Amino acid sequence: MSFFFINEEYFPNYTLYENQTPYVVDPKTLSCETEPLPATPALMLCLILIVIFLLAIPGNLLVGWVIGTSKQALTPSDVYLFHLTIADGLMALTIPFWAIALLKGWIFGDFLCKFLNLAFDANFYTSILFLACISIDRYLVIVHASENVGTRKRKSSRLLCAAVWAFSWALALPALFNDAFKRSSDSERMLCHETFDIGSATSWRNVTHGFRHIFGFFLPLLVMIYCYSITIAKVLHSRGFRKHRAMKVIIAVVVVFLLCWMPYHTTMIVDILMRTDMISFDCALRMSVNRALVITNSLALFHSCINPVLYAFVGEKFRKKMTQLFQQKNRQERVSTSRSTSQTSEGNGAIL
Template sequence: MSFFYSFEDYTSNYTHDNHTPYVVNPNTLSCETEPLTATPAIILCLILIAIFLLAIPGNLLVGWVIGTSRQARTPSDIYLFHLTIADGLMALTIPFWAIALLKGWIFGDFLCKFLSLTFETNFYTSVLFLACISIDRYLVIVHASENVGTRQRKCSRILCGAVWAFGLALALPALFNDAFKLTTNSERIICHERFDIDSASSWRNVTHGFRHIFGFFLPLFVMIMCYSITITKLLQSRGFRKHRAMKVIIAVVVVFLLCWTPYHMTTIIDLLMKTGLIRYDCALRMSVDRAMVITNGLALFHSCINPVLYAFVGEKFRMKMMQLFHWKTRADWVSKISRSTSQTSEGNGAVL
């Protein structure tokens, strides 16, 4: 992902390392991508820093709540724990992109590849863990698989390892990212994907296709199917209040859609323009470039919103928070709150 350019191989007149220049379309020269002007760049930079400052402590706190709970953790709790790790690691890359907005990429080629790989890996794992949670909630509620023993928790941890491995494999094309000058006449360096000129279009189409299929549409289909059946089951149940923890998961999925859908829709339009399936238009090109910057920032906002959802929606999380900040006055009062929460929340997990 690039947070300050929508780099176009048909609008940038620069030379590759093999000294083979692009054939520039003169009709698109007026649409050549330019760096953000000072004021928008500073505003977006401040927004990214604010997201970073919210995401790191928030995800650390949620991870602490789940990791230190004395209650047996359900598979959903385990998936949520790994989700906070993914969101936290994604947030750690934000300061580098924020600085690059103002000064260009000044961190060298290695960090360009490493940070891009880190971001892409956690982008995939975040949505895959959300899909895992939806499947677990479906099994617990629809098939009444409430007994979580050692074997189930072990299987959940193995699945988490598989998700991390799969996310890393999907993110490997990020190693094609390089730090290079956008044009021969510019001193500004960017960190962006750069494929061999003979296969650039094919590689770009494949990597973007994987990003949309495995990073959005397929997990979204799984979540919609699982939650549709689950909600139908809940509506038929007399004990609907027993499943208040479902509000946390549904809220997390809705926020995911609000944060990531604009990004995916914009990049799909961008890809269709590159492949010629959408007729090239200068005004549309510039609109897509601006939308790429905005939707990238909105997508990153997802890494800090989940802790807020847990705090305001999850009853067990609020109880654990009260214990953390010593908001209790007596041990008996906390025990009463714990018993009350266990009666109104689904399962015996630490948070969900």
């Protein structure tokens, strides 16, 4: 997933042909040439990325710490949430590189261009697929009253986690087509972008974007809607304040997922339709799509910050567990301080 600020969409008057043919001017889009973002908008986007980074890292670390230090047997949902925090945290770790590239261009070389895009794409798929896994487990627990805490179930959930990670990294392999290069021979600003050199560049781009839409949005969304709709129907026919509160969390999860990711994927679909001439070229529309890609990509990244809040901080069990851990840590610190003070007092008395 090439980031918006180093993406080809900012340079629509260039077309990459197969067999490593250099970029050449496309007369159809010559009048619609765009330049890199001006300093002020670029700085604002850079600040947004830094805010996302500063929120995502501690939030996901805290959730991972609470789950990882639990002495109780973890449910499949706990396991999926733990891996979700890892994926969101790793994805957030790449953000500072993109923020710097936004201001100065790509200065990190060809290897990091490939590796960071590969890591970002893999964790992008992993994060969203684990959201679907959580929805399936909630469906099994509430609708079919399955506790899923047996040894066999725990082993199955861990095997599923391994499969999700392997599948996500496999889906992310097209990121290896990213290369660091200059936009033109007279340009000093480096880019990090897809350069498909096997077969048709357009076909490769459409296929990889198609995978991104199917496995990174539509398929997980269908799973979530199916599982949560039946779960909500079950909750509505049950009694108990906690189950109705759980329903509110479920609705919030789906709504936030749609708000964060639907605009980005919708914009990307419009972009694909324009590139395949299914939508006739229009300079004003092209420019609007470029700006929309900037905004929607930033909005989508906020999902890595919101996940810990939705799946953990809203949950009563998590808050109780977190409170207990902090209280336990404070007690240990007080005991340690008390012992240290006692030893110091005894030492002072012995010296006198």
